[in-house]
Amino acid sequence: MAFSLHPLIDNGLTKGSDSFPGGKLHCHCSSKPVEVTIKGNVLHNHACGCSQCWKPKGALFSIVAVVPVDNVEVTANGDKLEIVNKDATILRHACKDCGVHLYGRIEKDHAFKGLDFVHVELSDEKGWQEPQFAAFVSSLIEQGFDPAKMGDVRAKLKSIGLESYDALSPPLMDALATFAAEKAGVKGKL
Ligand SMILES: N[C@@H](CCC(=O)N[C@@H](CS)C(=O)NCC(=O)O)C(=O)O
């Protein structure tokens, strides 16, 4: 295969542990790395092909999951963090020195407010939930990927056991739509 989806999934999925206690994420700095401590396991782990999520060099996808904000704590060198784009829904906190995103937080009124977005590959611990699906797959094209190779990408994802979606998975899209219906005051009216 001429492309790498992501090193965590190129050779198949490694199942997570149901009793995983959590662990620490580190940025890539060799000196004074930013450290984030996470209690418990992550939820909704997935591959994301969008242009905004942090990807390791050479990977087409990001691997990103959510975790309740109360389970996330910056435990070292937080002074190196800066928000990548203050206008984005997800305020991605990245290390100023190495560029790695440590956590993304939603502050505005949103269905996913209360959940932080994190990359479990930044941890040495084993047992994090394995990716469940692939999101924003067609977004690769917007970043310059050859549209003719999208069939190969989707086939590779499928062979690993990941369903491809061009936005989020149906349960997450339903959660976003439920929030929108509540906001519009139309929930249950149809
Ligand atoms: N096609 C767009 C999609 C971006 C997008 O909607 N990303 C999703 C998945 S991470 C999102 O929730 N974005 C909100 C945000 O980044 O703040 C891109 O590649 O930039």
Ligand SMILES: [Zn+2]
């Ligand atoms: Zn760093």
Ligand SMILES: [Zn+2]
């Ligand atoms: Zn994304």
